[in-house]
Amino acid sequence: MNVGRESTAVVAQPGIARRRLCRPFNCMDKIIRVILPFHLRALAHADSEITLEVASPVTQASVLDALEERYPMLRGTIRDPTTRQRRPFLRFFACQEDLSHNPPDVPLPEAVATGSEPFLIIGAIAGG
Amino acid sequence: MASVRVLVGTRKGAFILTSDGKRDKWEVSGPHFAGWEIYHLKASAVDPNRIYASQSSAWFGQIIQRSDDGAKTWHQPGTPAGPAAMAGPPQSNKFAYDTSAAQGKPLTTHQWYDGTQHPWEFKRVWHVEPSLSEADTVYAGVEDAALFRSTDGGESWHELSGLRGHGSGPHWQPGAGGMCLHTIILDPSRPQRIFTAISAAGAFRSDDGGASWKPINRGLYSKYIPNPTAEVGHCVHHLAMSAKRPGVLFMQKHWDVMRSDDAGDSWTEVSGNLPTDFGFVIDVHAHQPETIYVVPIKSDSEHFPLDGQLRVFRSRCGGNEWEALSKGLPQKHCYVNVLRDAMAVDSFEECGIYFGTTGGQIYASADAGDSWNAIVHDLPAVLSVEVQTLK
Numbered sequence: 001m002n003v004g005r006e007s008t009a010v011v012a013q014p015g016i017a018r019r020r021l022c023r024p025f026n027c028m029d030k031i032i033r034v035i036l037p038f039h040l041r042a043l044a045h046a047d048s049e050i051t052l053e054v055a056s057p058v059t060q061a062s063v064l065d066a067l068e069e070r071y072p073m074l075r076g077t078i079r080d081p082t083t084r085q086r087r088p089f090l091r092f093f094a095c096q097e098d099l100s101h102n103p104p105d106v107p108l109p110e111a112v113a114t115g116s117e118p119f120l121i122i123g124a125i126a127g128g
Numbered sequence: 129m130a131s132v133r134v135l136v137g138t139r140k141g142a143f144i145l146t147s148d149g150k151r152d153k154w155e156v157s158g159p160h161f162a163g164w165e166i167y168h169l170k171a172s173a174v175d176p177n178r179i180y181a182s183q184s185s186a187w188f189g190q191i192i193q194r195s196d197d198g199a200k201t202w203h204q205p206g207t208p209a210g211p212a213a214m215a216g217p218p219q220s221n222k223f224a225y226d227t228s229a230a231q232g233k234p235l236t237t238h239q240w241y242d243g244t245q246h247p248w249e250f251k252r253v254w255h256v257e258p259s260l261s262e263a264d265t266v267y268a269g270v271e272d273a274a275l276f277r278s279t280d281g282g283e284s285w286h287e288l289s290g291l292r293g294h295g296s297g298p299h300w301q302p303g304a305g306g307m308c309l310h311t312i313i314l315d316p317s318r319p320q321r322i323f324t325a326i327s328a329a330g331a332f333r334s335d336d337g338g339a340s341w342k343p344i345n346r347g348l349y350s351k352y353i354p355n356p357t358a359e360v361g362h363c364v365h366h367l368a369m370s371a372k373r374p375g376v377l378f379m380q381k382h383w384d385v386m387r388s389d390d391a392g393d394s395w396t397e398v399s400g401n402l403p404t405d406f407g408f409v410i411d412v413h414a415h416q417p418e419t420i421y422v423v424p425i426k427s428d429s430e431h432f433p434l435d436g437q438l439r440v441f442r443s444r445c446g447g448n449e450w451e452a453l454s455k456g457l458p459q460k461h462c463y464v465n466v467l468r469d470a471m472a473v474d475s476f477e478e479c480g481i482y483f484g485t486t487g488g489q490i491y492a493s494a495d496a497g498d499s500w501n502a503i504v505h506d507l508p509a510v511l512s513v514e515v516q517t518l519k
């Protein structure tokens with residue numbers, strides 16, 4: 001149960017109607033879709049696609065902050081826990097663009113911010 | 129009834145093998161953490177159901193896992209067991225090097241392969257070593273080489289920076305497998321004494337609980353370094369010590385099998401009649417401190433057994449005189465390796481010996497090495513083997 005916890009930017013999936021809010025819903029918050037790679041899904045006991053509530057402006061950093069807040073076991077797996085830099089074998093895609101090298105505080109595309117397109121966290125392909 | 133639990137770390141997950149005291153029928157559980165590299169698992173001597181595991185991935189970094197129920201369930205320390213729930217952010221995956229000036233000289237670089245200085249960069253935990261007296265205290269040996277300690281069950285980690293800071297740290301250099309602190313031995317007779325080994329720096333000892341350290345490499349000879357008898361720079365592959373006789377250490381170096389009778393202050397070679405003295409593992413019989421085991425590997429360029437024959441060699445007199453043990457082991461076309469943390473012993477009256485191979489076999493002997501059986505044949509490449517004797 002998530003009731004009673006304060007000052008978190010994230011709300012559990014799957015739907016707004018069923019969500020237990022960690023703080024009062026802010027109409028300025030955005031519902032962001034995030035797709036995780038297999039191993040992070042397993043680690044987080046989560047589905048492939050999850051939804052997060054993220055305050056505007058929606059950026060890489062704010063999405064990842066929200067993700068780690070909701071799934072603390074993912075902290076350190078996407079960004080180095082000390083430097084906060086993206087791990088080198090991971091990439092961030094959205095709207096058919098590679099956003100991996102964009103500064104973390106640059107707003108994500110509007111389609112991501114409105115939830116019409118997901119934010120994809122992709123692991124480098126392994127295998128021959 | 130007495131039982132045994134074998135904790136196996138592999139390239140693609142962890143496996144738990146259990147049997148009764150006869151050790152002839154086994155149950156296999158796993159893979160746990162499927163698809164992840166599990167460098168090492170080890171249980172607390174204080175609480176046998178408390179098991180720490182190092183889970184890592186080139187993609188997602190380092191994760192520490194802990195079980196409090198004998199490997200039935202796992203969680204990252206600081207997060208709740210089971211499905212995700214709200215919790216404070218875990219620090220259990222954070223291994224931050226001490227860059228303070230407390231040591232008088234911030235330790236930010238070490239020697240790289242080409243001799244230039246290179247930043248210290250955390251990569252993974254190679255070895256977890258639970259305290260002999262406190263279930264919540266555990267040590268971690270990491271790459272790039274450093275020693276960390278947690279006193280809260282793995283929730284947070286703090287470097288024992290006196291090891292890197294004792295003076296020779298900037299001269300340490302990685303071996304081909306990386307610059308890893310892979311061996312941690314706690315002395316049951318002297319709670320403040322800790323031994324560690326680093327590839328390719330050498331062996332080190334602390335007599336004050338990890339605050340200060342000194343190299344213990346006198347007597348080692350490594351012809352692959354500019355000064356073969358240097359204080360540091362030796363590629364120590366593994367150390368072993370019998371709890372029955374603390375202070376007597378055995379070492380499998382890159383080349384050479386060594387022993388020390390003075391807690392590492394000096395070493396003598398005991399390779400004796402081994403067909404090759406290159407190898408990775410070394411271990412000591414649980415009840416006979418002069419009975420030791422190695423698995424000779426052909427050479428540093430050919431990491432497989434000599435002549436395609438997998439043989440364990442046993443010395444009953446602390447080295448120099450070795451006998452080959454091959455009953456039940458493949459004696460032709462065998463080209464696996466046995467990595468440094470992949471041998472362990474149980475403490476049944478008839479001591480059991482266990483080792484894992486890069487071919488995915490776990491071999492067990494319930495008669496101190498006289499004969500062997502494969503518990504499993506086809507696991508992923510085995511990185512580590514630990515054994516719990518549960519009575």
